[in-house]
């Protein structure tokens with residue numbers, strides 16, 4: 525029997541699906557011992573800190589993760605950071621194979637003047653804050669402003685818009701961070717403007733997400749009638765048009781047919797605009813935009829400008845992986861060939877392919893990379909695993925420790941009619957998980 529030790533760094537969907545693929549590939553003559561290493565005191569990655577609180581159904585995939593974690597040959601080492609508590613070089617030496625499932629947690633920057641002003645955030649920060657990520661507990665978010673601008677027209681932009689516009693009572697019964705809930709309670713936001721740099725047919729959001737937004741009462745959604753008409757004209761000339769583009773434009777045209785009720789809040793989706801500067805004294809007050817036009821199928825910036833007054837700006841323009849010593853980041857992903865980085869080191873998920881795809885995409889992706897890893901395996905090395913490199917006094921949180929945190933959160937949630945009340949303080953999480 526060949527016994528291989530594999531380290532998976534990152535306890536998000538990509539990491540768990542990689543573990544699942546490895547377990548599925550076990551046979552009578554091949555076993556895998558899997559150690560999952562996670563920087564945070566809690567696992568589940570974006571399912572815990574990315575998926576919007578009002579999308580509880582999507583979070584049920586965590587049951588799949590917990591079933592994987594219950595397998596005999598699986599160990600969790602949470603509160604253990606690559607690059608600080610262990611190096612990639614060490615991991616590569618003490619495991620037969622290493623899989624990086626470290627995601628893409630840094631928000632891409634617009635790189636424009638004023639981006640650093642107060643109340644200008646990347647979605648990576650804002651979403652992590654309302655989802656109780658312990659690194660973002662103290663983010664100073666001010667929702668006592670009438671208008672918020674979101675840059676980017678992807679599904680994250682839609683998530684953030686919905687969170688800003690949804691009735692407070694709908695958030696109260698979710699697992700939103702307690703610190704964020706009190707800020708949302710005092711929210712004075714009445715208008716959200718999503719700003720996409722290309723045309724409606726290039727919107728990166730999916731029609732399902734827009735349709736769900738349309739279903740929310742009290743929100744009036746608007747898109748330029750003229751821009752939609754022009755988009756429909758352009759796509760009518762395209763052969764083999766992507767079905768999703770058609771669906772998206774159809775969903776947008778439904779918006780135009782909304783009967784005007786007594787809407788409490790407004791969402792405008794503006795296309796063909798590029799933010800040039802965020803202005804304000806200390807905090808965000810105004811955003812200057814250039815108007816873009818479509819010329820011969822290409823989007824070009826024009827010399828026409830306009831400005832919008834707003835007290836909050838969130839850029840939802842994608843994510844970037846974190847850099848570790850020994851790896852290169854290029855085009856928003858860790859440099860790799862079909863998931864192989866170098867030697868016995870592999871990569872899966874957003875770290876491998878950039879911040880594209882939904883949770884389920886990670887499943888097939890992990891299977892492909894694990895197939896490649898297995899083809900590359902030689903005879904098992906005589907390796908120690910993490911015990912050989914982790915300081916003996918390092919306080920990691922194992923599966924039992926995490927289950928204590930999980931149970932404590934779920935129990936406190938039950939008392940107030942929520943799925944859970946998330947703990948967002950680093951020290952309290954570590955204490956809960958290690959005692």
Ligand code: NAP
Pocket residue numbers: 633634675676677678679680681683720721722726727728729733840841842843879880881882
């Ligand atoms: P995304 O889908 O890549 O959208 C990013 C948006 O930002 C695009 O509209 C892009 O425009 C724009 N953008 C990029 N750089 C820009 C710049 N410098 N200036 C102005 N705009 C810029 O990314 P995402 O919304 O972060 O989502 C990431 C992935 O997660 C996607 O696959 C998404 O579907 C998925 N997701 C799914 C759900 C769900 O299913 N409920 C929820 C959240 C996220 P261009 O197209 O012009 O580049």
